[in-house]
Amino acid sequence: MDLIVSRAEGLYCSAGNFYIDPWKPVDRAIISHGHSDHARTGHAHYLTHTDSAGILRTRLGNITLQTLPYGEAIEHNGVKISLHPAGHVLGSAQIRVEYQGEIWVASGDYKTQADGTCPAFETVPCHTFITESTFGLPVYRWPTQEALFKEINQWWRQNAEQGRASVLFCYAFGKAQRILHGIDHSIGSIVVHGAIEPLNAIYRAAGVTLPPTLRVSDSSFNAQTVKRSLVLAPPSAQGSAWMRRLGEYSDAFASGWMQLRGARRRRGVDRGFVMSDHADWSGLQKAIFETGAERIVVTHGQVPVLVRWLNEKGLQAQSFQTEYGHEENDEMADNPHVLE
Numbered sequence: 001m002d003l004i005v006s007r008a009e010g011l012y013c014s015a016g017n018f019y020i021d022p023w024k025p026v027d028r029a030i031i032s033h034g035h036s037d038h039a040r041t042g043h044a045h046y047l048t049h050t051d052s053a054g055i056l057r058t059r060l061g062n063i064t065l066q067t068l069p070y071g072e073a074i075e076h077n078g079v080k081i082s083l084h085p086a087g088h089v090l091g092s093a094q095i096r097v098e099y100q101g102e103i104w105v106a107s108g109d110y111k112t113q114a115d116g117t118c119p120a121f122e123t124v125p126c127h128t129f130i131t132e133s134t135f136g137l138p139v140y141r142w143p144t145q146e147a148l149f150k151e152i153n154q155w156w157r158q159n160a161e162q163g164r165a166s167v168l169f170c171y172a173f174g175k176a177q178r179i180l181h182g183i184d185h186s187i188g189s190i191v192v193h194g195a196i197e198p199l200n201a202i203y204r205a206a207g208v209t210l211p212p213t214l215r216v217s218d219s220s221f222n223a224q225t226v227k228r229s230l231v232l233a234p235p236s237a238q239g240s241a242w243m244r245r246l247g248e249y250s251d252a253f254a255s256g257w258m259q260l261r262g263a264r265r266r267r268g269v270d271r272g273f274v275m276s277d278h279a280d281w282s283g284l285q286k287a288i289f290e291t292g293a294e295r296i297v298v299t300h301g302q303v304p305v306l307v308r309w310l311n312e313k314g315l316q317a318q319s320f321q322t323e324y325g326h327e328e329n330d331e332m333a334d335n336p337h338v339l340e
Contacts, residue, residue, distance in 0.1 A: 001015075003104045004106065004128075011130070011299075013079060015079050015100075021038040023322070025041075026044070027044045027045065028043070029046050030048070031052065031056065032086065032092060032095060033086065033088055033109065034048075034055030036059070037325060038108060038324060039056055039060065045066065046060075046066065047065075048065065048066075048083075048091065049069070049083050050091070051091035051118070055173070070119065071084065078099065079097060080096075080097070082096045083095060084124045085121055086109065087110055087118060087121035089109075090206055090208065092108060094108060103127050105130065105293075106130040107129065107131045107132060108132070109278055110279055111276065111279045112279050113142060114145075116182065116208075121279075123290045126291050127293060129293035129296050130320070131287065132279075132298075132299055132325075133302045133306040135276060135279065135281065136298075137281060139260070148273065152168070152252075155252065156187050156188070159250045164227060165249035165250075167250070168232055168253075168254055169234065169251065169269065170232055170233075170234070172195045175275065177200060179254065180211060183211075185212075189228065190212070190213045190229060193215075193231075193232065195236075197215060216245050235253070238268075250271070251271075252270060252271035255275065258273060295315070296310050296315050296316070297318055297319065298317065298318075299324055300322050
């Protein structure tokens, strides 16, 4: 018997009678993290990591929510459940499910590169590993944290010296806080869009160190301040009336998609920074093989490519049809969600 199967509502554990990141309303849902393709409204009972509580309550309102710290196990209908760091965003968790000696791990979204805003990805040995594959092509290779932030800092510093703002479009939940945590905030002030600041507050409450930030509505915001500022905004702000308050600026986009030739041109920005909160090609390989799993299930992203590659490597690989994956794709769209 497969411990977890794909149903119309989502990934289902029949032995425990619960779902993992379901996309339709169910009685019991275990949520890997707070992005909208994994955490949806309508479930009767939610279980998630302690650090995801603020995100879920902000996004989903008054829900029945149970939380767990990493590594602490509970038992439901004879199934042992525990949550383990996924390294994706604040509170992101891999979900370990054990029943009658069989262990499955559902990764949710993850990255193997530590960034300081959430606990680093933890290898969880298992028999079957359910993995994402958002960037499951060999072309996707992320720069180191040091190289990435050196590039961003140099761009910001050069713009500041020329008296213009540096506008960096990025995903409001996860990527914006990672940028804030990693940049050299001595270069100038930092202005954030109204969609980003509520998420910053949640990160700060969880103990993540972020530099002071301004909003354009603050009394200390003025034409002189903004000239040396780094401005973080979601992609939906591009071309909006909000941008006119920034004066002269250079703009850039932070996304894993910037690895592709032409992505920056399609976004119509001056610069592109290769930055993703998902594992790159080598990160996916490393995560999968280190679990020791003989069976791999791929849920979203470059599914056929990764399934074929894993089978060629001697593993038993298959796929589940899911509704995950729009979170990173929204970075290349014109209508990203406000609080995700």
